[in-house]
Amino acid sequence: MRTSRLALAMVSALLASSAVAFAHHSFAAEFDSNKPIQLRGTIVRVEWINPHTWIHIDVKEADGTTARWMIEGGTPNTLLRRGLTKASLPEGTEIVVDGYRAKNGTNRANGRDLTFTDGRKLFMGSSGTGAPKDGRDASEK
Amino acid sequence: MGKTFLIAAAVVSALPLVHARSAAAQAPPGARASDTTAAAKKFVAPRTPWGEPDLQGTYSNRTITPFERPTNVAGREYFTAEEVAALEKRAREQSGDEGRSKGTRGDVERAYNDFWWDRGTKVTTPRTSLVVDPPDGRVPAITEEAKKRAADEPKRPAFRGAGANGRGTDTWLDRSTFERCITRGMPGAMSPTAYNNNYRITQGPGFVAIQIEMLGGARVIPTDGRPHVSKGIRNWMGDSVGRWDGDTLVVDTTNFTDKVLYRGAAENLHLVERFTRVGPGEIDYRVTVEDPTTFTRSWTVAIPFVNTGEDMFEYACHEGNYGMEGILSGAREEERAAAGAKK
Numbered sequence: 001m002r003t004s005r006l007a008l009a010m011v012s013a014l015l016a017s018s019a020v021a022f023a024h025h026s027f028a029a030e031f032d033s034n035k036p037i038q039l040r041g042t043i044v045r046v047e048w049i050n051p052h053t054w055i056h057i058d059v060k061e062a063d064g065t066t067a068r069w070m071i072e073g074g075t076p077n078t079l080l081r082r083g084l085t086k087a088s089l090p091e092g093t094e095i096v097v098d099g100y101r102a103k104n105g106t107n108r109a110n111g112r113d114l115t116f117t118d119g120r121k122l123f124m125g126s127s128g129t130g131a132p133k134d135g136r137d138a139s140e141k
Numbered sequence: 142m143g144k145t146f147l148i149a150a151a152v153v154s155a156l157p158l159v160h161a162r163s164a165a166a167q168a169p170p171g172a173r174a175s176d177t178t179a180a181a182k183k184f185v186a187p188r189t190p191w192g193e194p195d196l197q198g199t200y201s202n203r204t205i206t207p208f209e210r211p212t213n214v215a216g217r218e219y220f221t222a223e224e225v226a227a228l229e230k231r232a233r234e235q236s237g238d239e240g241r242s243k244g245t246r247g248d249v250e251r252a253y254n255d256f257w258w259d260r261g262t263k264v265t266t267p268r269t270s271l272v273v274d275p276p277d278g279r280v281p282a283i284t285e286e287a288k289k290r291a292a293d294e295p296k297r298p299a300f301r302g303a304g305a306n307g308r309g310t311d312t313w314l315d316r317s318t319f320e321r322c323i324t325r326g327m328p329g330a331m332s333p334t335a336y337n338n339n340y341r342i343t344q345g346p347g348f349v350a351i352q353i354e355m356l357g358g359a360r361v362i363p364t365d366g367r368p369h370v371s372k373g374i375r376n377w378m379g380d381s382v383g384r385w386d387g388d389t390l391v392v393d394t395t396n397f398t399d400k401v402l403y404r405g406a407a408e409n410l411h412l413v414e415r416f417t418r419v420g421p422g423e424i425d426y427r428v429t430v431e432d433p434t435t436f437t438r439s440w441t442v443a444i445p446f447v448n449t450g451e452d453m454f455e456y457a458c459h460e461g462n463y464g465m466e467g468i469l470s471g472a473r474e475e476e477r478a479a480a481g482a483k484k
Contacts (some may be wrong), residue, residue, distance in 0.1 A: 022335060024356075025320040025464040028250040029310065032473055036244055049461035051322065071463070074257025077354065077454040078336045081259065100249050103471025108463075112253055123256035 154208030352400030
């Protein structure tokens with residue numbers, strides 16, 4: 001076990017020192033790190049497009065009105081390889097989005113974390129798609 | 142071991158390849174991983190019906206092997222089998238939240254959790270770096286001339302946006318050709334990134350075509366002995382001519398433009414790529430990068446291309462590149478806010 005700990009320490013050091021590959025465009029140039037946002041809304045449309053998917057949701061405001069938001073995700077190619085399709089996110093599904101608001105002030109945000117309203121994560125955990133686990137999805141416990 | 146390797150690789154599974162390569166982790170310094178595998182020595186590359194080595198198939202070059210050798214393994218060419226196992230376990234289990242702090246620029250840049258990424262979970266070569274030459278596994282220093290050029294680049298219109306991440310936000314021309322959905326250039330287009338690391342090689346008599354998933358496009362490489370086109374003709378991906386050296390496809394590429402930068406190199410870049418099928422499911426890909434006006438010496442990267450047996454998907458990047466509009470309009474909004482604050 002002693003050597004295992006050494007190997008793990010080395011892995012941590014590697015992760016810390018190796019460069020992280022980013023998306024094809026700069027998210028930090030598009031979204032504002034000073035404007036974290038959480039949205040709870042209903043999926044009205046999924047733009048299954050390149051270079052990035054966009055999930056459109058309707059969010060109910062406190063005054064009873066509804067605002068349409070667009071959430072940027074990753075490339076559809078990766079999701080296809082994980083067995084997900086456009087039909088995996090049906091219209092009417094209620095989701096919670098944690099992300100950052102667009103710098104241009106429009107109703108756009110990136111989808112850092114997407115969860116169902118019961119706390120299960122979209123695209124994570126035990127969805128049977130080989131997705132990575134982080135222990136936060138209730139079904140992983 | 143050799144038999145297991147052959148059988149397993151025949152069903153196009155990446156895992157046995159890693160096992161075979163992990164054994165090479167104990168190899169003496171300087172040994173090539175493929176040289177130490179008995180199966181690789183015995184492997185005879187198949188031929189096309191017209192008699193050329195057959196490289197055809199769909200491959201991925203995704204890997205968690207570092208591009209340059211990390212400082213904590215300086216002086217060591219190979220990971221141990223245990224280190225390989227630990228790296229792969231970590232890659233399988235990470236969620237994408239590691240090392241991120243909310244409310245930071247770095248957190249925004251990492252965009253979303255690991256489900257959206259496809260960096261791979263395999264150490265596809267147990268080498269401690271994809272850079273195999275110089276022996277320290279690091280990209281050589283750039284020349285004084287290249288440093289001066291880099292300092293002047295923002296003033297040179299032809300270089301606007303040529304950098305990896307783009308510099309300004311005045312116009313889309315300030316953004317990188319990657320963000321603009323044009324090209325990652327060379328050898329960027331043949332290097333692994335965070336997703337879409339897929340390639341399809343197709344051959345005909347006298348030609349090899351390489352279809353690239355990330356940003357789309359194909360390289361059509363003649364192998365009929367023709368020379369390079371005139372130096373006056375400059376291409377985003379350069380001009381490639383190929384030849385067969387035994388079982389290896391050797392591709393020589395010159396005639397680059399000044400519109401794409403690769404680590405400070407542009408129109409003077411000269412690349413020599415070598416594609417060798419080292420097993421039923423793997424191509425050993427090597428590219429030697431040469432530009433005396435930019436690098437203090439030539440250097441070589443070796444990246445395994447592993448057969449996926451999967452389809453390619455189209456990545457029509459211009460389809461909905463809302464990101465570009467978001468970046469430029471975001472910058473205008475920030476300028477308005479800054480101007481308002483001054484009043």
